[in-house]
Amino acid sequence: MSEPILWQPTDKQSEFLSATEDEVLFGGAAGGGKSDAIVIDALGAAFDGWKNPRYRALLIRRSFPQLRELIDRTRVIYPAVDPGASFKEADKAWEFSSGAKMIFGFCERDPDVYQYQGQEFQWIGIDELGHFPTAFVYEYLTSRLRSPDKSLSCYMRATCNPGPKWIMQRFGITKGGQASLVQLDVEGRIFKRRFIPSFLSDNRHLEGTGYRERLLQLPDAERQMLLEGRWDVYDVPSAVYKDEMRQVRDDGRIRPVPHDPMLKTHTVWDLGFADYMSVIFVQRGPDGVLRVIDYLQDNRKPLDYYIRAMNAKPYNYGTDFIPHDGASKHFLTGKSTKEVMEAMGRNVIVLPRTDVDEGIKLARMVFSRAYFDDRKTEGLIEALQTYKYGVNGKTGAYTQPVHDDASHGADAFRYLAMCEGQMNNGDWGSQKLTYPDMGII
Structure with a gap:
């Protein structure tokens, strides 16, 4: 036998x-x-x-x-x-x-x-x-x-x-x-x-086990991923913004978002000098729509590197919003990030310290008004899709968000939610416009 x-x-x-x-x-x-x-x-x-x-x-x-x-x-x-x-x-x-x-x-x-x-x-x-x-x-x-x-x-x-x-x-x-x-x-x-x-x-x-029928009952994104093997609907199971990013995809709000020269371009930063630094470029329309037109992220680069990269872009800048630690003075130079940026000609506002969970709640509220350029903000989109909660290995319960490569872009978006109401298009450029004297009173 x-x-x-x-x-x-x-x-x-x-x-x-x-x-x-x-x-x-x-x-x-x-x-x-x-x-x-x-x-x-x-x-x-x-x-x-x-x-x-x-x-x-x-x-x-x-x-x-x-x-x-x-x-x-x-x-x-x-x-x-x-x-x-x-x-x-x-x-x-x-x-x-x-x-x-x-x-x-x-x-x-x-x-x-x-x-x-x-x-x-x-x-x-x-x-x-x-x-x-x-x-x-x-x-x-x-x-x-x-x-x-x-x-x-x-x-x-x-x-x-x-x-x-x-x-x-x-x-x-x-x-x-x-x-x-x-x-x-x-x-x-x-x-x-x-x-x-x-x-x-x-x-x-697995034929005849009922497994296929169970996969067919999943929501569209999971079904396309797990049954059809598609890679463009990927969701991290414990992703913080899983539902919001899925809605962004379903609404077609990841698309070409050209720079509108009639709107100011504001930047929102997550600071990190020995780590990743992330900068979101966003325009806020009069209807409150947030046009996320560009994204910059790099690692272990000096501040002037980012300022030079920003100045090389064809944007009419408004305000640079930086987190609370941007007001702290460096022990070697005696100057804060805010002071250094202002010396480089930037218009800077330091945001107050806030609880991470409260910031995430604010961020959830602005996703419905956000459009993301599908090419220039790929790194930010990836960060928002993969920013996730930790998972307790014993209980399976979600813990605090994980600090990894994705958290820098996600933190910058959280700061964006805090300050987007302060973004305006009231003045134009870094200098006042000089109109010719037409002799008209």
């Missing part, structure tokens, strides 16, 4: 497992068998990695509780592949008969990735890559791919449902989620990044 088949890949899973590109992303829609595929791929089965004593694999998720499902799945599969394999609970690692190891890890915060500094792996995988709002963790881990054995190639693998824009850009994914391949020439070495889409229809194991 033959042994029952423990696991058999679908055609799409086989395509992923046999891929030879340097980086491969597998997924898109829900139900395509992503987690099983990455657990199998971690064995390095294509080149018998688990049989090589030098083979080291690292499988990452965002938080430790999320790892439990993957660990439980490996407890079923790995001993069947190698009866001598053993799981070391304290290390959260599998050790195979050959001495090869597969280690589980997590990176709840970006700095957590530094625990792998100095280590080397031949295979690194991230399950649910879309839970990482920025590329920082992924890009840092690629630097940990090194091989002491020429017979062991290095591979980066990931799975996810439609997620942040940085993933689309890295793998060249279209809004519709079609298969893609990006090739980079680095000093003559061609690096390849491939996206393999999968759909519920590709996974025969």
Whole structure:
């Protein structure tokens, strides 16, 4: 009597497992068998990695509780592949008969990735890559791919449902989620990044389970994302402004928003000199409509860098609104940010300190009047879509908003909500207009 088949890949899973590109992303829609595929791929089965004593694999998720499902799945599969394999609970690692190891890890915060500094792996995988709002963790881990054995190639693998824009850009994914391949020439070495889409229809194991019918009952955005695999309706589950940004998209208010020369352009800042600095450019029409026409964000740049960049733009400026800490004097110069900006010819108002939750409530109220330029404010749109609450790992309850790359643009928008009533178009330019004397009384 033959042994029952423990696991058999679908055609799409086989395509992923046999891929030879340097980086491969597998997924898109829900139900395509992503987690099983990455657990199998971690064995390095294509080149018998688990049989090589030098083979080291690292499988990452965002938080430790999320790892439990993957660990439980490996407890079923790995001993069947190698009866001598053993799981070391304290290390959260599998050790195979050959001495090869597969280690589980997590990176709840970006700095957590530094625990792998100095280590080397031949295979690194991230399950649910879309839970990482920025590329920082992924890009840092690629630097940990090194091989002491020429017979062991290095591979980066990931799975996810439609997620942040940085993933689309890295793998060249279209809004519709079609298969893609990006090739980079680095000093003559061609690096390849491939996206393999999968759909519920590709996974025969879920046929007749009712899963498709449940996905069909989801709201439009979630249904398009999870069933159809579309990447242009992405929502972060714990996003602070998820409903507001969805309405902005549904209303078509992410569109070309040209600069209106008849209106003043005001700027709203989130200050950060050792961190990201964000500047929103906004025009307020007489009907209260907020025309968000431009956005500037950079990291570790001096103040004059931003002022020069602003002066290079063809806008007739009104007021620069900066947060409360802009009034604090620097201990080295004895001058505040407000004073420095005014010395550069800017018209500055310092906003009062406010509670973050109250500011978020104000921001929710102005979204319905905001239009965002689809090209010049891409960074702000991404920040507002990915700005999220923290989640308690034990209770699942939302906590305070997370401070990450998205929070800078979101904070600037919160300040915009505080000051938009002070934006006016009353005077023109930095100097008074001089009219000719026509001799008329």
